[in-house]
Amino acid sequence: MNADETQLVEAAKRGELRAATELVDRFYEALFAFLRRLAGNEADAADLTQKTFARVWPALPRFAGRSSVSSWLHGIAHHVYQDWRRANHRLEPRPDEWWEDCPDPRHTPDRLAADADLAAALYGAVDRLEPDLRSTVHLHHYQGLTLEETADALGVAASTVKYRLRSAVQQLQARLAEKTSPSSTLNLSRKP
Amino acid sequence: MNPSEEQIEKTLRQALRPRPNPGLRRQLVDQIQLPAAGQTGAQAGSFGGAWFSRWWPTLATCALAVAAVVVYASQQSEINQLRQVIAALQQEADVRVAAAPAAETRGVSTVPMPDGAAELASLRATAQQLSTEIAVLEALRTENARLKTQTAAALGVSAEALEQLANAKEKAQSIACINNLKQLGLAARMWATDNGDVLPPNFTSMSNELFTPKVLVCPADTARQPAADWGSFTMANVSYEFLAPSGSETEPQRVVFRCPIHGHVCLADGSVQSSLAKTHPEWFIQRDGKLMLEQPQMPAQPAPTGAVQPGQMDPEMMKRYGLVPAPAQPDAAPTEPPQ
Numbered sequence: 001m002n003a004d005e006t007q008l009v010e011a012a013k014r015g016e017l018r019a020a021t022e023l024v025d026r027f028y029e030a031l032f033a034f035l036r037r038l039a040g041n042e043a044d045a046a047d048l049t050q051k052t053f054a055r056v057w058p059a060l061p062r063f064a065g066r067s068s069v070s071s072w073l074h075g076i077a078h079h080v081y082q083d084w085r086r087a088n089h090r091l092e093p094r095p096d097e098w099w100e101d102c103p104d105p106r107h108t109p110d111r112l113a114a115d116a117d118l119a120a121a122l123y124g125a126v127d128r129l130e131p132d133l134r135s136t137v138h139l140h141h142y143q144g145l146t147l148e149e150t151a152d153a154l155g156v157a158a159s160t161v162k163y164r165l166r167s168a169v170q171q172l173q174a175r176l177a178e179k180t181s182p183s184s185t186l187n188l189s190r191k192p
Numbered sequence: 193m194n195p196s197e198e199q200i201e202k203t204l205r206q207a208l209r210p211r212p213n214p215g216l217r218r219q220l221v222d223q224i225q226l227p228a229a230g231q232t233g234a235q236a237g238s239f240g241g242a243w244f245s246r247w248w249p250t251l252a253t254c255a256l257a258v259a260a261v262v263v264y265a266s267q268q269s270e271i272n273q274l275r276q277v278i279a280a281l282q283q284e285a286d287v288r289v290a291a292a293p294a295a296e297t298r299g300v301s302t303v304p305m306p307d308g309a310a311e312l313a314s315l316r317a318t319a320q321q322l323s324t325e326i327a328v329l330e331a332l333r334t335e336n337a338r339l340k341t342q343t344a345a346a347l348g349v350s351a352e353a354l355e356q357l358a359n360a361k362e363k364a365q366s367i368a369c370i371n372n373l374k375q376l377g378l379a380a381r382m383w384a385t386d387n388g389d390v391l392p393p394n395f396t397s398m399s400n401e402l403f404t405p406k407v408l409v410c411p412a413d414t415a416r417q418p419a420a421d422w423g424s425f426t427m428a429n430v431s432y433e434f435l436a437p438s439g440s441e442t443e444p445q446r447v448v449f450r451c452p453i454h455g456h457v458c459l460a461d462g463s464v465q466s467s468l469a470k471t472h473p474e475w476f477i478q479r480d481g482k483l484m485l486e487q488p489q490m491p492a493q494p495a496p497t498g499a500v501q502p503g504q505m506d507p508e509m510m511k512r513y514g515l516v517p518a519p520a521q522p523d524a525a526p527t528e529p530p531q
Contacts, residue, residue, distance in 0.1 A: 012226060020224045028220055032212040046216050050223060057225050064246065118195055122203050141204035169197050177194050 005069040013060050024053065027070065031077050034143050037127075038081050038135070048084055052077040071149035074139055078153055118176075125175045129168055136164040365411040366454050370466060372407040373458040376432065376449050381462050384441040391439045391448060391460070395430055396422070405429060412453045435483050436460065447476065447483040459485060 005026070011019030031052055036045035055076050063072060126137050139150045140161065151158040195203070244251075344351045379401035383392045392398050395408060399422045402408075406418035410431035419429035436448045444461035451457075455470030465485065468475060477484050 015226050015228070017224060017226065020226055021221050024217065024220045024224070028217060029209070029212060032216065033209040036210040036212075042210075042213070045210070046213060046219075049212070049216060050219060053220050054223060054225075058227060061227055064243075118199075119203050119206075122195075122200060123207065126204070137204065141201065142207045142209075144205070169200055172200055173195065173197060176200075 006065055009060065009063055009065075009069055012057075013063075020057070023056075023069070027073050028053070030070075030143060031073060034074065034077055034138060035081055037138055037142060039084070044084070048077070048080055051084075052080045055080060067152035068149050071145060071152040074143060074145060074149070075153040075155065078135060078139075121176055122172060125172050126168075128175075129171060133164050133168040133171070136161055137168050140165060362412070366456070366466070368411045369451050369454050370456055370464050372410065373432070373449055373451065373456050373464045374462075375402065375407045377458040377462040377464065380448060381441060389441040391436055391441055393438045395427075395434060396425065399425075408432060410451050410453050439482070443482070443484070445485050447485055457485065 005023075008019045008023050008026075012023060028049060032045055032049045035048040035052070036042065039045045039048055052073070056073060059076065063069075067075075126134060129137065135154060136150060139145045139153055140147065145153065147158045147161050151161045154161070340351060340354060344354045347354070349357075376398075379398045380391050382401045383398050384390055395405075399405075405422055405425045408425075408430045409416050409418040413431040416429060416431055419425040431451065431453070433450045433452060434448070435450055436446050439446060439448065439460065441460055444459060446460040447457045448460050449458040450469055455467045456464055457469055457476075458464045468485065472487075475485055475487050477486050
């Protein structure tokens with residue numbers, strides 16, 4: 001647990017606006033990215049990010065420090081996303097190809113085309129996972145939370161997170177293998 | 193495309209991060225609404241706050257333990273008080289027991305009886321009530337005698353004749369009762385003959401053997417009315433007691449029916465004994481739950497000279513048939529049997 005972040009929360013509890021602003025600066029991009037991947041579009045993600053922070057400020061006095069600030073905020077964001085999804089009857093995910101809109105500064109233009117194909121197929125397959133598995137993958141792999149932080153954010157046990165991650169990886173592996181199976185190749189070759 | 197698990201996890205960790213609109217930060221900062229300074233989690237919580245939600249299992253356990261200790265202490269206190277009361281009562285009882293023999297020897301009760309006065313008053317009230325009832329009975333008896341005299345005068349007969357009339361009526365009713373019991377006994381034996389020597393279980397079972405249920409009511413029983421037929425028969429139409437339902441017919445001395453008014457009993461052999469239940473109740477013995485009649489053995493009375501004993505042949509007839517040897521006649525020829 002980051003003591004600095006906890007001190008920021010304590011300062012915000014005391015009403016220090018500068019500490020609250022610092023909390024926004026540290027976490028709003030990560031929360032936006034998390035919600036952007038889940039919600040599927042920019043406008044909804046920005047709206048959900050605002051709703052998340054609107055819930056954070058009244059909940060500050062209830063933050064007891066049993067989990068990290070990051071997992072606490074991600075937990076609130078996850079609840080906000082679930083409420084929004086239920087309210088909009090979006091029980092089935094509508095994945096968009098968010099990764100195509102994001103410039104990747106880490107890779108050079110000579111990145112192998114095979115890696116790009118794998119990443120695109122993989123991210124698409126993640127968005128088609130079951131909601132529980134998808135949220136777990138987003139928090140742990142995309143957001144970089146530890147197992148314990150992911151468990152705190154989702155309100156489940158760490159062993160459950162491990163099980164979900166294991167299931168998710170196996171399902172992703174199976175789906176990617178299906179995509180390149182001979183039958184699918186044969187079907188593609190029969191297209192006019 | 194068949195990536196390994198490590199490759200999948202590595203690719204997922206290297207996922208691109210969508211960037212927010214630059215204006216989002218300003219909006220978020222502008223919307224900051226911090227709670228009032230000094231507000232604690234307990235005040236903000238909807239159910240006692242985080243502190244309570246964290247510690248309530250421990251608090252509940254402690255409260256339960258304290259409650260148990262309090263209950264245990266109060267029970268111990270009550271038990272001690274009761275022990276003291278018991279000890280005091282025991283001491284008082286010992287004092288009374290010690291004082292009682294001395295009072296008996298003097299003939300005076302030194303130990304006050306708490307309920308003695310109330311019991312004495314109750315007994316006096318009972319005695320007063322009984323005296324009043326006796327006086328009423330005496331008045332009724334006098335009135336009865338006067339009415340009898342008036343009735344006899346009106347009928348033109350004497351009081352003694354009226355008394356004899358009443359006695360004759362009672363005797364007639366007693367004879368009719370015996371007749372009823374005879375019929376009941378006969379019906380029961382008939383039923384038993386058809387059912388393996390077992391007596392009937394109730395009166396209704398003998399409906400085929402009894403011509404009418406009217407014989408089930410004693411003529412002297414004014415409280416009961418005989419049933420017109422077996423269809424309207426109930427146990428309210430019976431005066432007699434059935435003392436051997438489903439009993440064995442092979443116990444001849446067992447009492448089967450009894451009239452509670454006259455005391456007549458009908459035995460399992462079908463015989464009816466008149467008024468024995470009233471005149472000799474000691475002859476009836478309960479044996480294995482069965483009421484048996486056991487008459488004491490009377491000493492044999494010597495028969496008067498010349499009288500004929502029952503079951504014994506006339507001596508002259510015995511001589512005639514050669515059952516009694518004739519006195520010895522030394523010179524006489526033996527008697528020839530008649531040809």
